[in-house]
Structures are given as structure tokens and as C-alpha cells.
Amino acid sequence: MVLVHGAWADGSGWHGVYNLLKDDYSVRIVQEPNLSYEGDVAATKMITGAQSEPVILVGHSYGGAVITEAGNAPEVAALVYIAAFAPDQGEGVETLLGTFPPDEPSAGDAILPPQDGFLFLDREKFHESFAADVSAEEAAFMADSQVPWAVEALSGTISEPAWRSKPSWYLVATEDRMIPPPAQRSMSERAGSTVEEAAGSHAIYVSQPAAVADLIRSAIGAYA
Numbered sequence: 001m002v003l004v005h006g007a008w009a010d011g012s013g014w015h016g017v018y019n020l021l022k023d024d025y026s027v028r029i030v031q032e033p034n035l036s037y038e039g040d041v042a043a044t045k046m047i048t049g050a051q052s053e054p055v056i057l058v059g060h061s062y063g064g065a066v067i068t069e070a071g072n073a074p075e076v077a078a079l080v081y082i083a084a085f086a087p088d089q090g091e092g093v094e095t096l097l098g099t100f101p102p103d104e105p106s107a108g109d110a111i112l113p114p115q116d117g118f119l120f121l122d123r124e125k126f127h128e129s130f131a132a133d134v135s136a137e138e139a140a141f142m143a144d145s146q147v148p149w150a151v152e153a154l155s156g157t158i159s160e161p162a163w164r165s166k167p168s169w170y171l172v173a174t175e176d177r178m179i180p181p182p183a184q185r186s187m188s189e190r191a192g193s194t195v196e197e198a199a200g201s202h203a204i205y206v207s208q209p210a211a212v213a214d215l216i217r218s219a220i221g222a223y224a
Contacts, residue, residue: 001216002048003029004070006061006084007093007149008121008130009142013060016209021216026053032066034149037092037156044070051075056219059084060205061179062153065093071162078166080219082205082212083173086187092157096183104180105129118148129177131203142203163191169219170195171204171212178202194218 001021003014011029021027030047032040044066048055054077059067064084071079085093100106110121110129121129126143127136134142170188174181174197188195196218198204198211205212 001025001027001056001058001220002044002051003027004044004057004059004063004066005030005032006059006063007034007119007153008146009060010145010147013142013203013206017205017212017216020209020213025220026051032063034147034153036150036152037065037069037154040066040153041070041156045073048073048075056080056216058082058216061085061202062093062149065156065158068161068163069158071166072160076162076166078219078222079163079168080216081168081170081188081191081193082215083171083176083179083184083200083202085179086161086163086168086170086191086193087158088161088190089158092155093153094155095157096187100180100183104182105177106180106183107178110178114151117151119151119154120146120148130201131206132175132177132201133207134201134203138206142206161191163193167219167222168193169215171215172197173200173202173204175199176202176204194222 057067058080060082110125123143127139131139170193172184
């Protein structure tokens with residue numbers, strides 16, 4: 001399987017999930033540059049293309065948009081979305097942000113104005129918005145180690161959504177304050193995903209690695 005992180009993060013956030021799966025499966029983690037959407041898709045396809053067996057492609061948050069495009073590669077067998085964007089053709093993260101219910105907490109509440117073409121989350125809002133169910137100490141580290149996310153990556157759009165031709169699974173984080181749960185349910189329904197729900201923040205891949213690993217195992221079991 002190949003794991004793809006989201007915005008303002010790097011691949012180290014998958015450490016807990018990796019530890020739960022590595023003894024039974026081959027697990028690779030993509031480190032996207034986060035400079036452009038096309039570049040992040042290319043980085044993901046570089047890793048999937050190097051695998052000798054069919055790939056289960058997993059994406060968190062913005063990583064969901066990345067796998068929706070990169071998942072068209074022939075070696076990808078299935079997609080797993082973790083509290084993630086799942087755009088349709090012509091859509092991207094920017095498009096979907098504009099569809100969020102106005103009365104629901106969302107990423108727009110914490111994103112700061114662009115700085116030299118890059119976006120950051122407000123450090124003071126990071127714990128509550130992004131990672132409410134991790135410790136204050138860990139959330140502070142995550143906030144202080146944010147990877148700059150290029151506006152160009154935000155505005156990238158899908159040419160052909162892989163979920164139209166390949167099976168997908170989706171984990172809805174019911175306490176998410178970045179991608180509202182109703183939006184997650186809507187995207188997963190549109191994609192025809194097999195859906196599980198768990199009470200967790202947007203950082204559920206960090207706070208509840210077992211729930212994430214279990215969904216990935218379900219995808220593997222269905223494919224096998």
C-alpha cells in the first residue's frame with residue numbers, strides 16, 4: 001500500500017498506521033513537495049509505479065485529491081480516503097471548500113491569508129481545528145512543523161476521478177473541523193465508497209491509527 005499525506009503535514013504523520021501494517025504488508029509513504037497539485041500527483045505515481053504488486057492507494061485530506069488523480073495509474077487497484085477530499089472531474093480542493101455548509105466549522109476558519117504564494121494554518125487554532133483529539137503537546141509540534149502548502153496545489157483540478165473506475169473506501173471523521181462530516185459523507189456517497197465512521201478529529205490518521213489501519217485491511221481483504 002502507498003500512503004499519501006495532506007496539506008500542512010508530511011509523511012511522518014503516518015507512523016502509527018505504518019507500524020500497524022508493516023509486518024503484514026509492503027507499505028510506502030509518499031512525501032509530496034506540496035508545491036503544485038501536478039507535482040504531488042507525479043510524486044505519488046513515482047512511488048506507485050515502483051511497486052511490484054497491485055497498490056492500495058490511501059490519502060488523507062488533500063491527499064485524497066492527489067490519489068483521485070494518481071489512482072488512474074494501472075498499478076493502483078483500490079483507493080482509501082481518510083477524512084479526505086474526493087473531487088469529481090473538473091473539481092479540486094478549492095472548488096470543494098466553496099461547497100462546505102456555512103454553519104459547519106471548516107478549514108476556512110483556520111487558514112491564514114497567503115504568504116508569498118503559500119498557505120499556513122493559524123497556530124493558535126491548529127489544535128482545535130486540525131487535531132483536537134491529540135495531546136496539546138503533540139498538536140503544538142504539528143502546528144510548529146507545518147509544511148507550507150502552495151496556493152497552486154489548492155487550485156489544481158481533477159482530469160478523471162479514479163473512483164469512477166476503481167473501488168474505494170472512506171473513513172468519515174465525525175468530529176472533523178476541517179472537512180465537515182456532512183461534506184465527507186456527500187463525497188463518499190458520490191464516489192460509491194464503502195464507508196466507515198469513527199469519532200475523531202481531522203488528524204484521525206494520527207490519533208486513531210487502528211481505525212485507519214482496519215479500514216485499509218478491509219480494502220485489502222475485499223480486493224484479495
